[in-house]
Amino acid sequence: xxxxxxxxxxxxxxxxEEMKKQLxxxxxxxxxxxxxxxxxxTEMMSKMVAIPLxxxxxxxxxxxxxxxxxxxxxxxxxxxxxMIYGGVWAAxxxxxxxxxxxxx
Amino acid sequence: xxxxxxxxxxxxQHPEKATxxxxxxxxxxxxxxxxxxxxxxxxxxxxxxxxxSTAGGPSSQELFGLELVFLMTMLLLTSSLTSxxxxxxxxxxxxxxxxxxxxxxxxxxxxxxxxxxxxFYHYIHSFEFTFRSSAFGSAFYTLVGFHGGHVLFGxxxxxxxxxxxxxxxxxxxxxxxxxxxxxxxxxxxxxxxFIFTVVYLMGKVG
Numbered sequence: 001x002x003x004x005x006x007x008x009x010x011x012x013x014x015x016x017e018e019m020k021k022q023l024x025x026x027x028x029x030x031x032x033x034x035x036x037x038x039x040x041x042t043e044m045m046s047k048m049v050a051i052p053l054x055x056x057x058x059x060x061x062x063x064x065x066x067x068x069x070x071x072x073x074x075x076x077x078x079x080x081x082x083m084i085y086g087g088v089w090a091a092x093x094x095x096x097x098x099x100x101x102x103x104x
Numbered sequence: 105x106x107x108x109x110x111x112x113x114x115x116x117q118h119p120e121k122a123t124x125x126x127x128x129x130x131x132x133x134x135x136x137x138x139x140x141x142x143x144x145x146x147x148x149x150x151x152x153x154x155x156x157s158t159a160g161g162p163s164s165q166e167l168f169g170l171e172l173v174f175l176m177t178m179l180l181l182t183s184s185l186t187s188x189x190x191x192x193x194x195x196x197x198x199x200x201x202x203x204x205x206x207x208x209x210x211x212x213x214x215x216x217x218x219x220x221x222x223x224f225y226h227y228i229h230s231f232e233f234t235f236r237s238s239a240f241g242s243a244f245y246t247l248v249g250f251h252g253g254h255v256l257f258g259x260x261x262x263x264x265x266x267x268x269x270x271x272x273x274x275x276x277x278x279x280x281x282x283x284x285x286x287x288x289x290x291x292x293x294x295x296x297x298f299i300f301t302v303v304y305l306m307g308k309v310g
Contacts, residue, residue: 008115011117014117015192015195015196018192019188019192022185023185026188033174033300036300036301036305037170037174039305040170040305040308047310050309051306051309054301054306054309055301057301058298062297062298065184065290065293066294069188070287079131080130080131080134083135083137083138084137086138087138087139087140087141088138090142091144091145092145094142094146095145095148095149098146098150098152099153102153
């Protein structure tokens with residue numbers, strides 16, 4: 001029993017450090033969001049630069065959300081990654097097909 | 105029936121995945137999220153294809169205001185963090201704090217939904233921009249409304265979970281349920297990141 005309590009202390013410490021990382025993740029996501037709104041709000045750059053930049057900022061945010069908030073980076077998430085990336089692949093094909101249809 | 109209540113002595117590190125049922129719920133939810141990704145992708149693709157077909161009605165540049173969208177983004181992003189806090193307290197076997205943070209998550213979700221209803225109301229009354237105005241209107245309300253519907257479903261799910269388990273405390277049976285909800289809630293924020301980028305910001309740029 002005593003050993004179990006000790007290992008629980010260890011787990012608590014672990015999740016505390018995990019929580020710190022989550023907070024940093026959150027701060028970064030807020031910064032990226034503000035940045036994206038500033039790019040559009042101040043009209044600081046041309047359309048050709050702004051749109052790819054906005055998409056990159058969105059992808060980074062989604063990466064944070066998946067890997068840190070949803071723990072995809074942790075052990076035992078192999079199957080979960082297969083599921084979501086299968087979906088992302090089909091999603092990519094869908095968006096490509098629907099936007100290419102109207103290309104010309 | 106065996107008592108599965110968690111105490112600091114018998115608490116596994118991951119109560120949400122300690123049972124086979126918990127593991128299956130976890131995998132099943134990720135499978136579901138993969139399918140949801142495809143569903144939203146088809147709505148995004150449709151929106152991108154139809155966003156310039158305004159049929160003489162208002163365009164995205166005339167309609168959208170960034171202030172409200174920014175507020176909605178902050179509400180949903182913060183509710184994502186509060187559900188992380190809830191899961192943190194779940195792993196530390198602190199049922200009360202978990203419920204408190206889940207409650208805050210729910211309130212932020214309600215705030216988001218309120219803003220969205222106001223937004224749609226504003227578009228319909230000030231711009232006469234409805235689902236039937238144009239192909240752009242149909243695609244816009246379908247995409248954003250579907251996301252709003254997911255938020256509403258999440259809020260119903262959350263209140264059902266909280267009410268049903270209010271007196272049970274945390275155990276190995278309901279820990280996976282709370283965890284699957286929090287994953288779903290993060291996914292809603294993932295979809296919103298793409299909505300505010302592709303629909304509102306890119307719509308404002310042109």
